[in-house]
Amino acid sequence: MTQIVNEDKKNELYAFMDEVSQERRSNSYLIAVLHKVQQLYGYLPQEVMDQVAEKMEIPTSHIWGVATFYHYFNLKPIGKNIVSVCMGTACYVKGADKMLLTLKKELGIEIGETTEDKLFTLQEARCLGACGIAPVMMINGKIYGELDSKKTVDIINQYRKAAQTDIE
């Protein structure tokens, strides 16, 4: 099953690379291709970067330099749920640092890390654009606002519960 899924992903990626290779200066689309990889795999696996290198004729070192430069790209597999804490100024002024502390403690991980059960990856974001309801965090694209410690922990627990139900 996973094999088929992986094959599908690979096909989709190659189709995308074929598409950009039609463009002029096609290797300028590297970042777009890496976005595609991350969209498909959740992170940038080394063997996929190798495939990109070969197909697009871009040295792996160059891809690696780009992949590590941009914070948007994950270099390690990520958890099921990505928790991004907004550390924009508005959120900071309204206590985002405290909330981050709560999250680190609750999840037992630092920024950029993934919990052992692979349920959560903690990230820091620079302004999610929801300053009006600061402080905010985003889980898998959904924004939660006007947080305090309790609310934060409650939300995390909801996701834990959901994962539990999934398993059952």
Next chain:
Amino acid sequence: MAEEITISINTKEYKVASDQTIMQAADKLGFHIPRLCYHPKLSIEGACRVCIVQVEGMQNYVASCSYPISDGMKIHTNTQDLRRARRDIIELILDNHPLDCHTCERDANCELQRLAASMGIHARHFEGEKKHYEKDLSSDAVIRDPDKCILCGRCVRMCSEIQQVHNLTQAYRGFSTVVMPAYNMPMGESVCTACGQCINVCPTAAFLEKNYTQDLFEKLNDPDTVKVVQFAPSVRAAIGEAFGLAPGRNMEGELVASFRKLGFDYVFDTQFAADLTIMEEASEFLERFQNNGKLPMITSCSSAWMKCMEQFYPDLIDNISTCKSPMSMQGAITKSYFAKKIGVDPKKILSVAVMCCTAKKYEASRPELIVDGMRGVDIVVTTREIAWMIKSAGIDFLNIEHEEADHPLGMSSGAGAIFGATGGVMEAAIRTAYELYTGQTLVDIEIEDIRGLQGVKEGRLEIDGQEIRVAVAHGLGNANNLLETVRKDPTRYHFIEIMGCPGGCVGGGGQPYAQVNAIPLDDVALKKRAEALYDLDRSKTIRRSHENPDIQKLYKEFLQRPLSAVSHKYLHTHYKAKMPVGIVPKTERGSGV
């Protein structure tokens, strides 16, 4: 044509050509603006900010390496504010740099150290956290020490722009930026060709050759072995610089004498094996040429090129000469023919090579080169390492009495000497191939078309009414450009020489560091080193490899004839595609690479 404009530097006016940067203009006028990331052969980085100057009317300082001059520009290179800013910049670099100068290999040879001294940094104001990364000792040739790296980016640009190997990149960013191969792969497993040019351009000790000097001293003290050394042509042409001499002095006599003083029992010359290589290679070429073999034939003397070819050009493997490099031929012959001759078990022979090259350390360890279960060369040290050993052993190198190498593997023709300069192998091969093919002696043996520092050189000659087209490339980047042509037009050339380093072996990754106020890989120095070898050639009576009597003897006594079964066993090898695959980027601009 550039017009003449007036600029002022430090309140005095000068008339200069307009198409220059501030740094170029200042250099010509005798103002040496301090610099770090700048290298004339590499693209402008503008990163270190050491070369900042004040231009009147501008709010901020500008980097003189990149800023163009304009008419009426008023430049200040040495105000108190500037001096302080530069000093602080250098201090900031030092603050994130290990404070171990006295135990560092680049002590007294370090650009950062020199800059710090010239800035007068006597106190430290801003010390704080320092980066720390593991040293990468995985490669047999090149050590990477990120702690010493000051992120000037010269190695990265060298690796991608000049060598086009694209092994090194800056990864991560900001304070966490590190120079590394893709995926932080160990150097030994990466596409690094071990050419060592990163070492040559590194201002500090972030890249070094793997140092075997202690090991060698140890082994030289072993009474139970026969210690044999060989040394490459380019070593003699450059080692003087490590002793403060100007580039271009041939130090062959001093070297031979020093080797004996260091404890070597036999001193041989790689130039002998160069002659041997020519015998085999010229024969191999003629064989291919006459029998519709795979052409163009490409030389295989350069170890960095060897690895490069296996990773980047697996499709051209059949075009590569099967000849081992001179060093490896010399090693193989030392442990067979020579061992028999002196009646010693070859396992008791310590075969040492002194090379201008870091990649030879890698080559010596290639399993493909093992014959009869033995490596041909046991230890490779670079010109830099041997210079240090000579100093360390207290040998008065500059005043020592000249000595000559030993027989039977120490005598060479002039053709063997010019191996060290780009085009030399081709020139030597032509001298011999011509005679082998036509039975006549080539009179006009100095082939100017393929000498000099042009990236790709072409030549053609006629042998018995047949045109032979040859090409020569030095530096792996130039090689790439040449081979792309070959891929498109396989019949364009018959014979190609490729050397991995700029200028050929004289510009090898193991050559002495640039002298104070000199630029690493300066073209003038490279030319002078090459000139020393051409002088050596001219000074010899025997200038064609096949005329070398010791070579003739070797064939008579041992190898029978070029390309014989014995030759194949000892002097030839094979190549295979290697992982990881090397990728040369598309040439169009737009990848930023």
Next chain:
Amino acid sequence: MVTPLEIIRKKRAEAVNRIVSKGYLSTIRVYVGMATCEIAAGSKEVMEVFRQAIANGLTDVYLSQKGCAGRCNLEPTVEVIEEGKIPVKYGRVTPEKAREIVERHLKKGEVITEWAI
């Protein structure tokens, strides 16, 4: 030859017709803020309430999304423009409030002043 300006005028007339045909001239027009910030504050759910209301038979109402007008701390915002009356803008609208706006304002014409900005 038709000039670009003539083309654009024609295009605008067509666009206006399309908008009108979608019910723009209804007695009441409702605009729901649908920018990232508004959505983060819950405007999607609010939009859904209005959509449902129309699906369930509320007539003479033109519903549209709009971008962010900049009132971050009052989002999600809903604007009700009624023929002949001063437009009303509601702030911090929840689905519950939205339902009440439907019932009281849209159906009965009562402006819920305490929620208006």
Next chain:
Amino acid sequence: MEDVQYKMMLCDGVSCIHNQSKELQSAIESELDKSGIRDAVSIHLSGCLGMCNKGPILIVNPGYTIYGGVGSEDVPEIVQSHLVEGKPVARLVIEEDHLYNRFFRIFGDVDFFGKQMRITLRNCGVIDPENIDDYLSVRGYEALAKVLCDMTPEQVVAEVKKSGLRGRGGAGFPTGLKWGFTAAQKADEKYVICNADEGDPGAFMDRSAIEGDPHTVIEGIIIGGYAVGATKGIVYIRAEYPLAIKRLEKAIEDAREHGFLGKDILGTDFSFDVEIRLGAGAFVCGEETALIHSIEGARGMPRPRPPYPSVSGLFGKPTLINNVETWANIPVIILDGGEWLSSIGTETSKGTKVFALAGKVHNTGLVEVPMGTTLREIVYDIGGGIPNGKKFKAVQTGGPSGGCLPEEYLDTQIDYESLAKAGSIMGSGGMIVIDEESCMVSLARFFIEFTQDESCGKCTPCREGTKRMLEILTRIVEGKGKAGDIEKLERLGSMIKKSSLCGLGQSAPNPVLSTIKNFREEYEEHIEQKKCRAGQCVALLSYVVNDECVGCGACKRICPTGAIEGTRKEKHLILDEKCIRCGQCYDVCKFEAINKV
């Protein structure tokens, strides 16, 4: 044009068009001609004014007289009585109230919108951004048509020059000059780029503009392409803005379908297309050369200039780069004339500026004000002042590149020069209000932590220098500051400013230098007395329960580290060694029973 005495604004909204506003316009024009005062009156069309039931709407300025239900037959009376004799026609006036002094439907929200002037955001919050018809109905793409019809590229550049518009990305370079440079280059290919890599933490002007009105930006870009001779436009936008990207994609598609993009636009021989490139989370890519590298698929590291992008930019071709807000000004400049825009604002700064107002103010949000508005007006009139009766301390503009201005600078006018003179910068539009509960040293540290984190690492001063500044600031807020630290910060700061490679480094020390300049005593208190007057530096304070405690347990429940003990209805106790000074107990306590000491 000097003679214009009246500006008439004719509603051009959907309803009003239906109510024959077009006929009205020609009627007015012919009547003006008849009265011989054509030159004294300018007529502008505006988007829907929101009074559709009373359309067609006509507004006469000055005086903001609003006429409703105007028919062609009323025109002679209006012209004669109002414009010639100065007496408004009372029977047609529907409101004569400054509340309606807005272009758009922003009624009933006077405090917030009263002092604003919406030009670039004119359609934001008004039209449906995903419906090109909405945009077309508010004169969308008319500027493009006008340019293609009546103007040469040189004239377009001249019009932009005339407007006095300056780059809204922060540095304030005159836009027209930039256009002129790029236009003057001879090249086989040129590019225009829209910089939508908005990265200031707490600023979201560009996101809002694109989400609310993507076509305005696209129209601006096409006009720019026409003016400088480019055939390709690129919008470089943060990947973190999925909705903006989606709307932009939709808008580009729709524009293509309508023939505003692609080959032979609107029947002319001008061809141009726009594509989107995504950023990937690097603030430095807002710097134009870094942005170019990023589009080229490389690490987003800046390079030394010159050459400037206008000479050698994307793929080595002449490239014009402006930010979203700048582009959004373009259609207005074309439609209403550069002169009109230059009539707004101050001597050196024309038009309006959008700010993301955040922090300790009542009304947080996006505001667009004419240049020349004072900080006080923004903070107090628009922002509604400081909540919870706290005292104003400073306003921060320009985000991590800007500075903090204290009370005495509140009457500073918003323009590039005045803000710079006061020690801050215009920046891209972040504006954060700070009250007495915020520590200026911490704030400076917050910003330098940001720039340190976002430093690309290329040049020494920024890479190493900001790191050392951060270390010094960290030890100050942790109560470990040493004598001489302030001087070190100043020395490093001024060196980094003058020596760094790009704008990020050159402006990185600003938050520190400006807070040292204006709040030096706070730094000194931290260092000498180990005291934080704002009570924000956690290492310098602890929380204790006083006798007001009723033992409700609220603090105990919220404490994330279990540092509070106590039985119900009895006074609680904070265990100092467990307390992480998050302050949540302090916030949650309803009885003021917790003190910061």
